[in-house]
Amino acid sequence: MSAPTGARRGRRPGTPDTRAAILGSARDLFAAHGFGGTTIRAVATAAGVDASLVHHYFGTKDDLFLAALDIPVDPREVIAPALAGGPDGAGERFLRVFLSVWDDPDLRPGLLAVVRGAMDPSAHRLLSEGFLPVVIEPIGVALGIDDPGHRMPLVASQVIGLILLRYAFEVEPLASMSAERVVATYAPTIQRYLTGPLP
Amino acid sequence: MSAPTGARRGRRPGTPDTRAAILGSARDLFAAHGFGGTTIRAVATAAGVDASLVHHYFGTKDDLFLAALDIPVDPREVIAPALAGGPDGAGERFLRVFLSVWDDPDLRPGLLAVVRGAMDPSAHRLLSEGFLPVVIEPIGVALGIDDPGHRMPLVASQVIGLILLRYAFEVEPLASMSAERVVATYAPTIQRYLTGPLP
Numbered sequence: 269m270s271a272p273t274g275a276r277r278g279r280r281p282g283t284p285d286t287r288a289a290i291l292g293s294a295r296d297l298f299a300a301h302g303f304g305g306t307t308i309r310a311v312a313t314a315a316g317v318d319a320s321l322v323h324h325y326f327g328t329k330d331d332l333f334l335a336a337l338d339i340p341v342d343p344r345e346v347i348a349p350a351l352a353g354g355p356d357g358a359g360e361r362f363l364r365v366f367l368s369v370w371d372d373p374d375l376r377p378g379l380l381a382v383v384r385g386a387m388d389p390s391a392h393r394l395l396s397e398g399f400l401p402v403v404i405e406p407i408g409v410a411l412g413i414d415d416p417g418h419r420m421p422l423v424a425s426q427v428i429g430l431i432l433l434r435y436a437f438e439v440e441p442l443a444s445m446s447a448e449r450v451v452a453t454y455a456p457t458i459q460r461y462l463t464g465p466l467p
Numbered sequence: 468m469s470a471p472t473g474a475r476r477g478r479r480p481g482t483p484d485t486r487a488a489i490l491g492s493a494r495d496l497f498a499a500h501g502f503g504g505t506t507i508r509a510v511a512t513a514a515g516v517d518a519s520l521v522h523h524y525f526g527t528k529d530d531l532f533l534a535a536l537d538i539p540v541d542p543r544e545v546i547a548p549a550l551a552g553g554p555d556g557a558g559e560r561f562l563r564v565f566l567s568v569w570d571d572p573d574l575r576p577g578l579l580a581v582v583r584g585a586m587d588p589s590a591h592r593l594l595s596e597g598f599l600p601v602v603i604e605p606i607g608v609a610l611g612i613d614d615p616g617h618r619m620p621l622v623a624s625q626v627i628g629l630i631l632l633r634y635a636f637e638v639e640p641l642a643s644m645s646a647e648r649v650v651a652t653y654a655p656t657i658q659r660y661l662t663g664p665l666p
Contacts, residue, residue, distance in 0.1 A: 387586035389635075396638045421638050422652065429628030436588075439595045439620050452666035453621065457656050467651035 289315040294336040303398030330402045340378035343403045351410045358411050359459030367447040413462050422461035488514040493535040502597030529601045539577035542602045550609045557610050558658030566646040612661050621660035
């Protein structure tokens, strides 16, 4: 007898509706309070489910955050191969992996949608308080570079500009340049931000 | 006897309404057809005025384009001092001028509004077909660097990323960093894009 009323309720495990409700609440709360100001418990309460169910569906808060951003790949998995080998040559390896994802025509529309969403002022806290500590800074930590909290935002500042000109604005000659040439053009910049002398 | 009806007409010189009508038509046409696909004549026709009036109010098509973008400064005038002295050290001079404008609290809100507008997909042609050839590439030409059409988009890719992280997303430590430290951090990158060896 539970089906007719249960179909509109929140505290049920294991349905696509529940998962979507958690994601919706997570997006709202991350946008309103930033990554640091949002707890799994608050997301669970907003979605009308138990916190354990949030963990069951999405894992850690980091995982939930990335799911809420709707990125078509898990950037942590994609980047992992570039982290092997340590800081020497990491700029080139990082760019090569990065371009292989962005140059994939199946992934690009979803990635561009994420970037466009991030440009909305309401999403700025998500980027500054979420994406940087969850995705960008751990790259620097995993590489073992000095002062990743200072250096990785420099890397991000070049990479986001490259994304915008090559993929969003499609500015020539960047838009049509071969991946290898883009890598060779930007690798010295990224490498300097990672390991070079800075003021 | 012309005032009562003339107040709503288009073919009148010298009123704020006329100026606004020209600007509105210019924005619509630049957005729809890009910079290259828009003529002064088409803007005049759309605004219901004579082409000479468009020139009278706004000067050249480049001037009209910059007015339509609603930038609170004329970037060509701002950049001019950085162009004196030629390519050596131009990266540092360019960044110093650039930051002096963006760090001005009176100018920043208007500049940020332009950047946010440029992020809308409907405005991408304005950037790629307008802002680069009208503002960015002439900087390289004035500096006398090799292949400005190739090098200036690289400069733009770093500058736009810096703008986003420092001023729009307010990512630390970039947001609070002194202008001199930002200049020293990014000058080698900009200088290499301007005059360094590239693949």
